[in-house]
Amino acid sequence: MTTTVAATNTDLERGNVGRLSDWLFRNPRYLLVILFIPPVLWLGVIYLGSLLLFLGHAFFSIDEFAGTIIYEPTWSTIVQLFQPANFDIILRTIIMATVVTIASAIIAYPFAYFAARYAKGKWKAVFYLLVMLPLWSSYLVKVYSWKLLLSQEGIIPSVLKYLHLTPLLEAFLQLPVIGGNSLSTSYFGTFIVFVYIWLPYMILPTQAALERVPLNLLEASSDLGAWPGQTFLHVTWPLALPGLIAGSIFTFSLTLGDYIVPQVVGSSTLYIGNAVYLQQGTAGNLPLAAAFTFVPIIIMLIYLSIAKRMGAFNAL
Amino acid sequence: MTVSGSNAVSFKGVARHFGTVRAVDNVNLDIAEGEFFAMLGPSGSGKTTCLRLIAGFEQPTAGGISIFGFEAQGVPPYRRSVNTVFQDYALFPHMSVLDNVAYGLMVKGVARNVRYKKANETLNLVALGSYGERKPAQLSGGQRQRVALARALVNEPRVLLLDEPLGALDLKLREQMQVELKTLQRQLGITFVFVTHDQGEALSMADRVAIFNHGQIVQVGTPEEVYNRPRNRFVADFVGSSNVLSPAFCKSLGLQEKWASLRPENMVVTHSTASKPKLQQTIEGQVVSVHYQGAATRLHIVTQRGNTLTAVSSKNVYVAGDVINLSWRDSSLHYLDDAL
Numbered sequence: 001m002t003t004t005v006a007a008t009n010t011d012l013e014r015g016n017v018g019r020l021s022d023w024l025f026r027n028p029r030y031l032l033v034i035l036f037i038p039p040v041l042w043l044g045v046i047y048l049g050s051l052l053l054f055l056g057h058a059f060f061s062i063d064e065f066a067g068t069i070i071y072e073p074t075w076s077t078i079v080q081l082f083q084p085a086n087f088d089i090i091l092r093t094i095i096m097a098t099v100v101t102i103a104s105a106i107i108a109y110p111f112a113y114f115a116a117r118y119a120k121g122k123w124k125a126v127f128y129l130l131v132m133l134p135l136w137s138s139y140l141v142k143v144y145s146w147k148l149l150l151s152q153e154g155i156i157p158s159v160l161k162y163l164h165l166t167p168l169l170e171a172f173l174q175l176p177v178i179g180g181n182s183l184s185t186s187y188f189g190t191f192i193v194f195v196y197i198w199l200p201y202m203i204l205p206t207q208a209a210l211e212r213v214p215l216n217l218l219e220a221s222s223d224l225g226a227w228p229g230q231t232f233l234h235v236t237w238p239l240a241l242p243g244l245i246a247g248s249i250f251t252f253s254l255t256l257g258d259y260i261v262p263q264v265v266g267s268s269t270l271y272i273g274n275a276v277y278l279q280q281g282t283a284g285n286l287p288l289a290a291a292f293t294f295v296p297i298i299i300m301l302i303y304l305s306i307a308k309r310m311g312a313f314n315a316l
Numbered sequence: 317m318t319v320s321g322s323n324a325v326s327f328k329g330v331a332r333h334f335g336t337v338r339a340v341d342n343v344n345l346d347i348a349e350g351e352f353f354a355m356l357g358p359s360g361s362g363k364t365t366c367l368r369l370i371a372g373f374e375q376p377t378a379g380g381i382s383i384f385g386f387e388a389q390g391v392p393p394y395r396r397s398v399n400t401v402f403q404d405y406a407l408f409p410h411m412s413v414l415d416n417v418a419y420g421l422m423v424k425g426v427a428r429n430v431r432y433k434k435a436n437e438t439l440n441l442v443a444l445g446s447y448g449e450r451k452p453a454q455l456s457g458g459q460r461q462r463v464a465l466a467r468a469l470v471n472e473p474r475v476l477l478l479d480e481p482l483g484a485l486d487l488k489l490r491e492q493m494q495v496e497l498k499t500l501q502r503q504l505g506i507t508f509v510f511v512t513h514d515q516g517e518a519l520s521m522a523d524r525v526a527i528f529n530h531g532q533i534v535q536v537g538t539p540e541e542v543y544n545r546p547r548n549r550f551v552a553d554f555v556g557s558s559n560v561l562s563p564a565f566c567k568s569l570g571l572q573e574k575w576a577s578l579r580p581e582n583m584v585v586t587h588s589t590a591s592k593p594k595l596q597q598t599i600e601g602q603v604v605s606v607h608y609q610g611a612a613t614r615l616h617i618v619t620q621r622g623n624t625l626t627a628v629s630s631k632n633v634y635v636a637g638d639v640i641n642l643s644w645r646d647s648s649l650h651y652l653d654d655a656l
Contacts, residue, residue, distance in 0.1 A: 219373055220406035222393040224420035224471060234423070238410050 055297075058290035067284055077287040081295070086275070090295055093272040096187075097255035100194040101202075104251045105244055107195070108202040112243075115203075116210035131200045139197070143264045146193045150184035150265060157183065180267055190266035194255050201250035209243020210236075245312040252303065256296040272296060323385070324349045324475050324507040325370055330379035332365050339365040341531040342379070347475075349384075352501050352508045354518035357528030358554070363511045366528075367477050370509060371400050384474060394423075398475040399468035403483060405460045407452040413463050414439070414448035420471040438470040439463075441500075458489045465500075475507045482517065494521055515555050519543060527551050548654035552577035559583075559625045561649075568621065569597060575652040580628040582648035585615060588639040595643040601625065603638045617642060 014022070024031045060069050061076050080086060115127040134142065149155045160169050173179040173186065180186030213236060221231040259273030270278070272292055280289035307313070327345040331338065340362040347353045355363040368374040369381055372393035381388040383396060399420070407416050414435050415422075421431035439445050442462035452460055461481060468476055478497075482490045498521050501508045512518050518525050519539040526536045527550075535547045546552035549560045558577040567573040584593050592598050601617040604624070613632040617625045617640065627642055634640065 214406065216402055216404065216406040217408060219371075219393070220400070220402060220408075221419070221423075222373075223371055223398075223400045224423065224467065225394045226419075226423040227394055230423045234419070235408060 054286075055290050055293060057287045058294055060287045062285050062287050069286060077291045078294075080288060081291050086292075089270045089272060089275050089292075092269060093256055093295075094299060096191065096194065096271065097252045100191060100198065100255045101248045101251045103191070103195050104199050104202040105206075105248060108199060108206050108247065109240075109244070111203050112207035112210050112240075115207045116213075131203050134196075135200055140260065142197060143193060143261055146189075146196065147184050147265050150182070150189045150192070152182040152184070154184065184265050185267055187267055190262055193261050193265045194258070197261065198251040198254050201254065202244075202247035205246035205250075206240060206243040209240045209246070213239045241312050245307050249300070249304070253296060253300055256299065322349045323347060324351070324383070325509065326382045327366070327369075328380045328382075330366075330369065330381055331377045332362075332369060332374055333377045338531045340369065340376075343531075343533055345526060345533060345536070347507060347509060349474075349507055350505050352498070352521060352523045353510065354522035354525045355509065355511045355528060356515055356518040356525050356555070357513065359513055361528035362531035363513075363526075363528045364479055365531075367400075367479055367509060367511050370475065371398060371477055372396050397473055398477055399471050399473035400477040400479065401461075401464045401468050401481045403479045403481070405452075405464040407460060407463055407467070409452055411451075412448060413444065413450050413452065413455070416452065416463055417448075417466045417470050419467060435466075435470055438466040441469070442466045457484055457486075458493065461485065461493065465497075469504070469506075473506065475509060478508060478510045480511055480513070482512075482514075490517075497521065519555070525555075527554065529554075545650060546577055546652065548652050549575060549577075552650075552652060557626060560652075561623075565621070565623055566649075569599070571646070571649065572651060577650050577652060578625075578644065578648060580614070580626045582644055583625075583627045584643045585627050585629045585634070586641045586643070588641050590641075592641055593643045596646045598641050598643040601640060601642055603634050603636050603640060605636055606632075606634055608632050615640075 057069065058077055059073050059075070060071055061074050062068070063070050081090065111127075111131075115124065119127045147154075151157075157166070157169060160166055169183075172188075173182070178186060178188040178191075180189070183189045183192075217235055217239070218231055221235045222228075226234065257273050259271065259277045262269070262271045262274060272295055276289045276292045279285040279292065323346045325345070325347040327343045330340060330343045330345075332340040343362070343366060345366075355366060357363045365374060369376055370383065370388075372388065372391060372395075375389065383398065388396065408419065411419070414432065417438055418431045418435035421434060426434075436445065436448060439448055442465055444459060444462050444466065447455065447459065447463075452463065455463065461484075464481070481497075482493050485493060494517060497508075497510075510518070510522065519542075522539060524536060525539055525542050527534045527542060529550050535542055535551050537545075542551060542555050546555060546558070552558040552560055556579065558579055561576045561578060563573040563575060566576050584595065586593060588600060599619055601619040604616045604618050607614040607616075612628045612630055613634070615627045615629060615634055617627055619625060619642075625642065
């Protein structure tokens with residue numbers, strides 16, 4: 001048969017590469033195996049492997065006098081987390097991460113809504129540029145710039161002084177907990193810088209989620225008698241929730257793990273990130289550093305399971 | 317406030333412009349209560365914009381719309397006693413089928429057990445009683461269509477707007493839904509306003525049809541009227557297919573020198589060698605192409621004068637190149653009022 005002959009001929013005309021691709025076409029499972037080996041090696045062995053090796057140290061303890069690790073399984077290091085000094089660090093970090101996340105969500109939502117609903121063509125590009133631009137400059141530069149803005153002789157207090165609003169700033173700094181000697185040494189300063197640094201990570205997923213809410217669903221809701229507020233509550237909000245949750249995972253976990261911002265701007269108190277940094281570095285207490293590292297992981301697991309139970313992923 | 321009798325919907329000189337685009341231009345229209353009204357036209361002819369004007373998603377640039385005698389300008393969609401079945405259904409993906417149907421009652425504050433009872437009844441009406449727990453994504457296209465219908469009907473609208481509701485369904489399902497929609501409309505007695513670009517759908521379902529072109533209504537009438545007595549060339553051509561005969565062509569046949577339409581099914585095709593049928597008009601032509609369509613065969617024919625005509629034959633015996641006779645009664649010819 002002519003067709004069979006033709007098929008065989010083209011098969012023979014091909015080189016080794018051609019034959020290999022033909023073989024992979026007939027055995028797609030091997031293609032998957034070849035594609036998967038590099039990421040599995042990277043994620044499984046190098047990334048997860050070293051992380052697990054490190055986390056495993058949480059179940060060992062340190063010899064206080066010799067400073068060496070005693071390789072005997074024990075809960076004593078984990079228990080140390082609940083000592084007041086350590087537990088304070090955990091609590092402070094969780095509260096900061098929560099407040100930063102909520103503030104980011106409140107600021108990000110109108111931005112994202114505007115970009116998803118009204119920005120078209122060129123304006124959409126401008127929006128992306130504005131949101132992403134801060135991400136292109138160095139993280140350290142941004143944090144130190146904020147220190148300059150917030151410090152006692154910095155730009156913000158100077159502007160307030162020029163406007164004769166210094167008493168207002170002083171009254172604000174008198175407030176318990178969030179106040180301090182100056183904006184740059186207060187919890188409020190840390191909070192502002194965190195929100196500034198992580199905001200793009202909240203805006204982008206929220207915008208993507210809002211963009212996927214079809215306009216005709218909003219029309220349908222209105223058509224069925226829902227007031228704009230009801231449409232927001234029953235249609236827009238639940239459909240945008242996965243985006244906000246995705247964004248909050250970024251802002252929450254990034255705040256939980258950060259150790260630069262609290263060092264540069266704030267009241268020089270410790271956060272989980274600083275604790276890990278100190279314990280595994282200067283203190284050489286690898287087991288306690290590992291125990292601290294467990295905290296954000298467990299908090300995130302709890303957070304995700306609550307989000308799932310709230311139905312955050314139903315619309316996915 | 318104008319009260320316009322028993323009209324469900326009334327358009328008076330309505331226009332809707334988008335920048336320089338005149339989507340709807342000077343439309344006057346009365347839709348009677350309890351009527352099954354179809355808006356038919358090619359895409360971009362303004363029929364969907366008219367529907368959106370009734371729903372309240374659009375506001376007219378000029379003119380007035382009244383719904384049951386009440387001026388509708390400035391009234392938001394959530395305050396109108398009309399409901400819409402959307403072209404792509406627009407079901408809420410994060411809610412179950414039952415919650416979708418109960419939505420209109422929920423936002424109006426109907427108690428939980430009452431609204432679920434009514435939603436279930438309406439789902440039974442569209443034969444989806446056991447599908448309440450599912451999500452829209454788990455349903456087929458036809459089932460989603462019924463959910464969209466139930467979601468609108470549960471609110472007991474006085475006018476139901478349907479925006480090409482059967483467009484996404486396959487032919488068999490579409491025909492079935494056409495019958496069901498018509499039955500449902502008779503049963504409920506609600507005014508249906510139905511937008512479609514499918515002339516077969518409009519003719520088979522509607523009590524009256526409005527033909528749209530370029531943002532204006534070209535003709536309104538019963539399906540029979542618009543099919544048998546098209547006002548102009550556009551209607552003749554768009555509703556069913558028709559041979560539009562030029563004044564010169566009519567004159568050459570000894571008829572009035574006017575534009576006329578002649579339906580393909582009203583012409584008799586015979587081989588030129590066979591005896592001519594005893595009808596008033598017979599002309600000779602040559603078959604250019606043959607399109608077999610099962611029950612009938614459609615023939616494209618060129619006459620000796622160079623006019624192209626379409627004819628339908630129940631027999632599939634002709635091939636391209638055959639010389640044939642085309643015959644018809646003068647009474648089958650319909651003169652058009654407007655040339656356009």
